[in-house]
Structures are given as structure tokens and as C-alpha cells.
Amino acid sequence: MDNHLKKKDIENLTSKFWYSHFEDGEDGCNDVYSFSEIRDDLKQRYNFHQNIYDKIVRALCFIYNRKKKHRGNFDEDLCSYLYYWLGEKIFPVVRDKTVFSNIIQMIYDELSGTNMFTTCAPLHKNIDENSFNVYKMLFDYSSDDYHINLNTVSPNTKCDKHYIETINKYINTYNDVYFSCYVNKEQKYNCDYFHKLFKKDEYTKLPSFYCKTYDEQTFSTEALSRIETRQHALVQSPNSKGNTDFVGKSYLQENSDQHRSHLEHHNHAFTVQRVSDTGAPILTDDNTEGYTSWRIYKQTTRKEQKYV
Structure with a gap:
């Protein structure tokens, strides 16, 4: 039988599969102090809309829970998916590489205060939006x-x-x-x-x-x-x-x-x-x-x- 690939089949590619987990996020991290700090910073300091900072915190909760469940075999590629997923949410709001870098660093600093320690670190420093989009496309391609x-x-x-x-x-x-x-x-x-x-x-x-x-x-x-x-x-x-x-x-x-x-x-x-x-x-x-x-x-x- 011939294979007819359509727009919906794109969503079944590897990168889309993992990004969907960050998009959906998880609950259960209300007692993690660092996540409350991230939410407050995004809301008060950077004026993010609630639906964005809530999504970000839920995405962080997903990778936090996954790290706890898979301590011995945590897939470090998830850190790359996290970085690029965050970038797609943050860059359209700030449009400035300095502000973007500051927000990313704040998020990862707070993550390092949890029991994730330094499992995840920012992939790129002082990156502009165009370069970010190029590197994300390359990473997604290597996955897909x-x-x-x-x-x-x-x-x-x-x-x-x-x-x-x-x-x-x-x-x-x-x-x-x-x-x-x-x-x-x-x-x-x-x-x-x-x-x-x-x-x-x-x-x-x-x-x-x-x-x-x-x-x-x-x-x-x-x-x-x-x-x-x-x-x-x-x-x-x-x-x-x-x-x-x-x-x-x-x-x-x-x-x-x-x-x-x-x-x-x-x-x-x-x-x-x-x-x-x-x-x-x-x-x-x-x-x-x-x-x-x-x-x-x-x-x-x-x-x-x-x-x-």
C-alpha cells in the first residue's frame, strides 16, 4: 500500500513528539520553590502573560519529574528540546537577545537549585533570534x-x-x-x-x-x-x-x-x-x-x- 504523507504526519516526527510533552507540561511541582521563583520573575519582572509563564512552569515540571523517575538513564537530549521549546516561547515576546539570555539564565539558575543540579544547561549564549531559529532547525532535522x-x-x-x-x-x-x-x-x-x-x-x-x-x-x-x-x-x-x-x-x-x-x-x-x-x-x-x-x-x- 502506498504511503501518503500529509501535514498531520509531520506531528508524528520525533521532534514534534517531544515538544508536545513540553507543550502539555505536567502538574505536581507547586511545592518546588524554584518554580515559584521562575513564575514570579516572568510575571513581575518581564511582564509575561499568564498563559505563557504557566506553560513554561508546567514544561519545567515535566522535565523535573522525568529526571526524578529516570535518574540512572536520563536522556540528555531532552535538555536540548527544553532549550528550544523555551526559546520558541520567549523570543517572540522579548525580541532582544540580551533579555532572552537573561531570562534563559534565570530559568536554568533556578533549575540548578532543584535536585536536577546541572543536568541541563543553556545550549547557546548571547544568541540572536535568527541564529536561534537556525540551530533549532538543525537540531530538529538531526532528530527527525x-x-x-x-x-x-x-x-x-x-x-x-x-x-x-x-x-x-x-x-x-x-x-x-x-x-x-x-x-x-x-x-x-x-x-x-x-x-x-x-x-x-x-x-x-x-x-x-x-x-x-x-x-x-x-x-x-x-x-x-x-x-x-x-x-x-x-x-x-x-x-x-x-x-x-x-x-x-x-x-x-x-x-x-x-x-x-x-x-x-x-x-x-x-x-x-x-x-x-x-x-x-x-x-x-x-x-x-x-x-x-x-x-x-x-x-x-x-x-x-x-x-x-
């Missing part, structure tokens, strides 16, 4: 790609536009940071963190993310026209914002002449095949059976979803 591979292993897998857009954002962000760290040798991102999430030699073993896009409704004339115009704009340009840009000129050609030779072209309407040693995403369109096929070469990681 195992199940993305499983979900799309069949050549008959079909994905709706929401699923495709999510994967594109992951791959675009990965490639932006990869090129910055390995090709252009820039100091734009924290390359040590990137190396921690993705082994350097793994791009030589890139499997393909392959999925046929589909719409539950019958293809319209506009949709068919859109497929046709992609024939001359197949290379997908990665960027840090996760936007999908299709350009006729290779992203590699624009950024590094030394990598142009790694593009292999074939003499048919849909020409772009793969990049052998850069990790850049490649798109292949195949207008068969009324579908559009996407083939994007991507990074593999070691993550597996844990249901404990």
Missing part, C-alpha cells in the same frame, strides 16, 4: 531525519505540499550552514555545534529523499503549468530562512567554483541528478501519473524516536 527516511523509503511514497515544505526547510537550513562551515570557511554559524549534530563524512553517504507531491483534489491547469515551468529551474537554492528558491543557476556555481564539477547532468527534460560530495539539495521532476516527483539528497543521522 531517521523517520523521514523510513517514511519515504518506498519509491511510491506521495507527500502533500506541507510535508514537502517542512523537509525543504530542514534541507535548506542544513545546506546553508554546511556551505558556510565547510566550503566558504565562514564564521557565520557555530560550526562546532553543526559538527556535533552531523558527522562531516556522512554527506558522502547521502540517501535521497524522494517523494511524489500530490493534491487530494484533481490537478488544475495552474498546477500543471507550475510543474511544466519547473523544467528549466530545477536546482533548489538553500538559505538560512528556510525559504524555497528555485534558480536556473546552480547554488554551488554561485558559491564555490571548485564544486561545479560535482553536478552530473543527463540529456533529458529533467536534467539535474545529484551532488556527489557537497550535501546540496537536488530536485528531480518526473511528470508521470499526474504527480511531481521530488528527489533531494540529504544527510543521515543516528537519531531514532524514543517512546519511554
Whole structure:
């Protein structure tokens, strides 16, 4: 049976699974003094709305309880999920990296006063919102790609536009940071963190993310026209914002002449095949059976979803 991946399937990916635990939170921490301090600080000092600081305290209660129950085998990846979940709640409110850093430090200082001690510490210091979003996307991708591979292993897998857009954002962000760290040798991102999430030699073993896009409704004339115009704009340009840009000129050609030779072209309407040693995403369109096929070469990681 063919696998049809939709927007709802995104919520079943590993990162979404764990973030949902922080979103739901837990009760039972009213007697933890440090949590009362956090609630009071967020409310009085930073003027957070009640629904936000209550959610934060409930999320802290979740990881606090989990640490108590799993002292000998606590999954430290939960600390990363906590950090990025907190950031998504706090940054839209404060919009300032100094204030954000102060709040994060306050929360973790209070956490260290519980019996969690220093199990969790802030992942990044003095981080701006854009960099935070990039690192969160990288972390989520390193967590999710195992199940993305499983979900799309069949050549008959079909994905709706929401699923495709999510994967594109992951791959675009990965490639932006990869090129910055390995090709252009820039100091734009924290390359040590990137190396921690993705082994350097793994791009030589890139499997393909392959999925046929589909719409539950019958293809319209506009949709068919859109497929046709992609024939001359197949290379997908990665960027840090996760936007999908299709350009006729290779992203590699624009950024590094030394990598142009790694593009292999074939003499048919849909020409772009793969990049052998850069990790850049490649798109292949195949207008068969009324579908559009996407083939994007991507990074593999070691993550597996844990249901404990």
C-alpha cells in the first residue's frame, strides 16, 4: 500500500513528539520553590502573560519529574528540546537577545537549585533570534531525519505540499550552514555545534529523499503549468530562512567554483541528478501519473524516536 504523507504526519516526527510533552507540561511541582521563583520573575519582572509563564512552569515540571523517575538513564537530549521549546516561547515576546539570555539564565539558575543540579544547561549564549531559529532547525532535522527516511523509503511514497515544505526547510537550513562551515570557511554559524549534530563524512553517504507531491483534489491547469515551468529551474537554492528558491543557476556555481564539477547532468527534460560530495539539495521532476516527483539528497543521522 502506498504511503501518503500529509501535514498531520509531520506531528508524528520525533521532534514534534517531544515538544508536545513540553507543550502539555505536567502538574505536581507547586511545592518546588524554584518554580515559584521562575513564575514570579516572568510575571513581575518581564511582564509575561499568564498563559505563557504557566506553560513554561508546567514544561519545567515535566522535565523535573522525568529526571526524578529516570535518574540512572536520563536522556540528555531532552535538555536540548527544553532549550528550544523555551526559546520558541520567549523570543517572540522579548525580541532582544540580551533579555532572552537573561531570562534563559534565570530559568536554568533556578533549575540548578532543584535536585536536577546541572543536568541541563543553556545550549547557546548571547544568541540572536535568527541564529536561534537556525540551530533549532538543525537540531530538529538531526532528530527527525531517521523517520523521514523510513517514511519515504518506498519509491511510491506521495507527500502533500506541507510535508514537502517542512523537509525543504530542514534541507535548506542544513545546506546553508554546511556551505558556510565547510566550503566558504565562514564564521557565520557555530560550526562546532553543526559538527556535533552531523558527522562531516556522512554527506558522502547521502540517501535521497524522494517523494511524489500530490493534491487530494484533481490537478488544475495552474498546477500543471507550475510543474511544466519547473523544467528549466530545477536546482533548489538553500538559505538560512528556510525559504524555497528555485534558480536556473546552480547554488554551488554561485558559491564555490571548485564544486561545479560535482553536478552530473543527463540529456533529458529533467536534467539535474545529484551532488556527489557537497550535501546540496537536488530536485528531480518526473511528470508521470499526474504527480511531481521530488528527489533531494540529504544527510543521515543516528537519531531514532524514543517512546519511554
